[in-house]
Amino acid sequence: MTILERIRGPRDLKALTKEELGELSADVREFLVEAVSRTGGHLGPNLGVVELSIALHRVFESPVDRILWDTGHQSYVHKLLTGRQDFSKLRGKGGLSGYPSREESEHDVIENSHASNALGWADGLAKARQVLGERGHVVAVIGDGALTGGMAWEALNNIAAAKNRPLIIVVNDNERSYAPTIGGLANHLATLRTTDGYEQALAWGKQVIRGTPIVGKYVYEALHGAKKGFKDAFAPQGMFEDLGLKYVGPIDGHDIGAVESALRRAKRFHGPVLVHCLTEKGRGYAPALADEADHFHTVGVMDPLTCAPLTPSNGPSWTSVFEDEIVRIGEEREDVVAITAAMLHPVGLGRFAERFPDRVWDVGIAEQHAAVSAAGLATGGLHPVVAVYATFLNRAFDQLLMDVALHRCGVTFVLDRAGVTGVDGASHNGMWDMSVLQVVPGLRIAAPRDAAQLRSQLREAVAVDDAPTLVRFPKESAGPEIPAVGQVGGMDVLHRDEQPQVLLVAVGVMASVCLQAANLLTARGIGCTVVDPRWVKPVDPALPQLAAEHRLVAVVEDNSRSAGVGSAVALALGDADVDVPVRRFGIPEQFLAHAKRAEVLADIGLTPVEIAGRISGSLAAYDVHRRPGQEKQES
Numbered sequence: 324m325t326i327l328e329r330i331r332g333p334r335d336l337k338a339l340t341k342e343e344l345g346e347l348s349a350d351v352r353e354f355l356v357e358a359v360s361r362t363g364g365h366l367g368p369n370l371g372v373v374e375l376s377i378a379l380h381r382v383f384e385s386p387v388d389r390i391l392w393d394t395g396h397q398s399y400v401h402k403l404l405t406g407r408q409d410f411s412k413l414r415g416k417g418g419l420s421g422y423p424s425r426e427e428s429e430h431d432v433i434e435n436s437h438a439s440n441a442l443g444w445a446d447g448l449a450k451a452r453q454v455l456g457e458r459g460h461v462v463a464v465i466g467d468g469a470l471t472g473g474m475a476w477e478a479l480n481n482i483a484a485a486k487n488r489p490l491i492i493v494v495n496d497n498e499r500s501y502a503p504t505i506g507g508l509a510n511h512l513a514t515l516r517t518t519d520g521y522e523q524a525l526a527w528g529k530q531v532i533r534g535t536p537i538v539g540k541y542v543y544e545a546l547h548g549a550k551k552g553f554k555d556a557f558a559p560q561g562m563f564e565d566l567g568l569k570y571v572g573p574i575d576g577h578d579i580g581a582v583e584s585a586l587r588r589a590k591r592f593h594g595p596v597l598v599h600c601l602t603e604k605g606r607g608y609a610p611a612l613a614d615e616a617d618h619f620h621t622v623g624v625m626d627p628l629t630c631a632p633l634t635p636s637n638g639p640s641w642t643s644v645f646e647d648e649i650v651r652i653g654e655e656r657e658d659v660v661a662i663t664a665a666m667l668h669p670v671g672l673g674r675f676a677e678r679f680p681d682r683v684w685d686v687g688i689a690e691q692h693a694a695v696s697a698a699g700l701a702t703g704g705l706h707p708v709v710a711v712y713a714t715f716l717n718r719a720f721d722q723l724l725m726d727v728a729l730h731r732c733g734v735t736f737v738l739d740r741a742g743v744t745g746v747d748g749a750s751h752n753g754m755w756d757m758s759v760l761q762v763v764p765g766l767r768i769a770a771p772r773d774a775a776q777l778r779s780q781l782r783e784a785v786a787v788d789d790a791p792t793l794v795r796f797p798k799e800s801a802g803p804e805i806p807a808v809g810q811v812g813g814m815d816v817l818h819r820d821e822q823p824q825v826l827l828v829a830v831g832v833m834a835s836v837c838l839q840a841a842n843l844l845t846a847r848g849i850g851c852t853v854v855d856p857r858w859v860k861p862v863d864p865a866l867p868q869l870a871a872e873h874r875l876v877a878v879v880e881d882n883s884r885s886a887g888v889g890s891a892v893a894l895a896l897g898d899a900d901v902d903v904p905v906r907r908f909g910i911p912e913q914f915l916a917h918a919k920r921a922e923v924l925a926d927i928g929l930t931p932v933e934i935a936g937r938i939s940g941s942l943a944a945y946d947v948h949r950r951p952g953q954e955k956q957e958s
Contacts, residue, residue: 713753
């Protein structure tokens with residue numbers, strides 16, 4: 324039995340010897356490589372926090388002490404140490420989440436995997452304990468570039484204001500987020516990394532000077548008064564201490580004894596303390612360390628020895644299609660520039676950065692700044708393309724609305740991972756953008772159905788210089804091309820029976836689902852028209868008249884049903900006095916459990932069989948129950 328197999332909870336760590344702790348670290352790394360290779364997941368970040376996680380659970384008493392994980396993809400080791408060692412269905416339906424989960428364990432606090440928020444949570448929890456007189460420590464582990472986020476600094480400002488409120492911040496400094504962390508803070512931390520001999524030198528000087536006969540005591544006291552200035556010159560940690568935070572570090576994050584010592588010192592302090600730990604992303608796994616792009620930040624199912632992917636490819640991914648096309652556009656237009664938020668390679672800007680290094684900016688985990696900076700770039704005469712995951716654009720809504728749209732700036736937002744993403748769980752589904760952004764005046768939203776449309780609509784988007792545009796696409800492969808058989812207004816007609824009763828409005832990648840549903844309905848004697856609106860905001864002016872030629876309109880979207888494209892279509896029909904009922908098929912107003920995309924779509928009824936069945940049922944119900952004057956707009 325390995326040391327890891329003996330660990331059923333944090334208490335089991337307390338009695339381990341130094342040698343056993345070393346064995347445990349090796350066991351954990353071996354387990355992670357084998358388990359994550361079978362399922363896919365975040366490998367590099369977790370290989371880097373093995374010793375840090377062990378030290379945290381040896382020093383603190385979770386769950387009485389609350390340990391919060393910012394960018395929760397670092398929590399796999401935490402899961403192992405808190406009794407969750409069945410990784411056979413990691414990120415799969417019914418298996419462990421890839422992030423902390425309250426349903427899984429009392430040791431998990433934050434489920435949201437969006438970065439930079441743990442310090443705000445910690446501030447609130449520490450205040451609550453102070454008000455209620457509860458004992459226990461609050462520890463926030465932040466890293467993987469999360470300190471580049473503005474929310475983290477808002478929280479630090481508030482945390483430091485309370486000198487007598489215990490709160491421990493552990494900075495897991497691996498110099499990276501997805502890619503190497505950049506910016507002023509990164510430079511500051513880099514400077515601190517070079518001064519790891521400072522504390523040893525200070526301790527040696529203290530011993531020698533105080534041991535000098537007769538004058539030693541007085542010399543030490545005089546020099547002690549100059550200590551702060553000396554520290555700032557030799558180890559510029561003053562940025563944290565000037566905020567009011569006690570600074571401890573830098574510490575070798577792979578030395579369990581050193582980390583434990585630092586954490587115990589922080590634990591005894593009656594105020595906010597920042598413990599700075601240096602770690603190595605991908606530690607202990609040579610292929611991860613050799614991967615310069617992101618140190619195996621996340622991997623698919625692969626051979627752990629060769630790292631060759633074991634999942635067959637279904638064609639080019641949406642991201643790669645965007646990556647190729649934005650480079651071609653960049654070669655044609657010198658005014659096109661790009662911005663991303665700590666995700667240069669995941670969103671497909673890697674090749675653009677290689678080709679045009681002076682025309683791309685990674686602003687760190689700062690989506691709000693990305694949007695405002697883009698407004699400035701557009702006003703300055705350029706056309707910025709802001710590429711982020713759909714779920715992360717939620718953070719920049721105010722900036723998109725008030726800085727970009729209000730000022731009619733020609734900015735193109737490209738949303739990767741739109742719709743149901745599946746395995747990364749509730750916080751990563753990009754299911755709100757077409758609802759939230761419906762209220763933004765002047766914004767145009769494109770939802771491509773295939774790779775050809777992505778290339779075409781991206782070009783249409785960057786051609787608009789007097790208003791914001793947005794192009795969204797999902798995760799995984801782009802699939803086969805879906806040709807149009809005609810056009811109505813700006814919409815592509817994908818299918819049309821001779822005597823259609825149902826108009827299916829297929830939003831983006833739901834086109835193939837709608838075509839299959841139409842075939843099922845046709846087989847039942849219900850004729851259909853299937854259209855791809857291409858640009859889903861604003862609603863195409865030709866849509867209401869086309870709808871009037873049918874008995875029922877069904878809008879199918881991989882977005883929230885609430886206030887989404889279906890609602891916009893229903894509103895447009897009402898404004899045009901077109902009295903045709905509208906059925907809306909989309910994602911219910913709930914947070915979705917992690918599972919494969921196809922499994923999630925099946926669970927929420929976004930399958931051809933389910934859609935066809937409900938449409939035919941609706942038509943039958945209308946035939947039986949419709950009466951003069953009855954309201955026909957419905958969900």
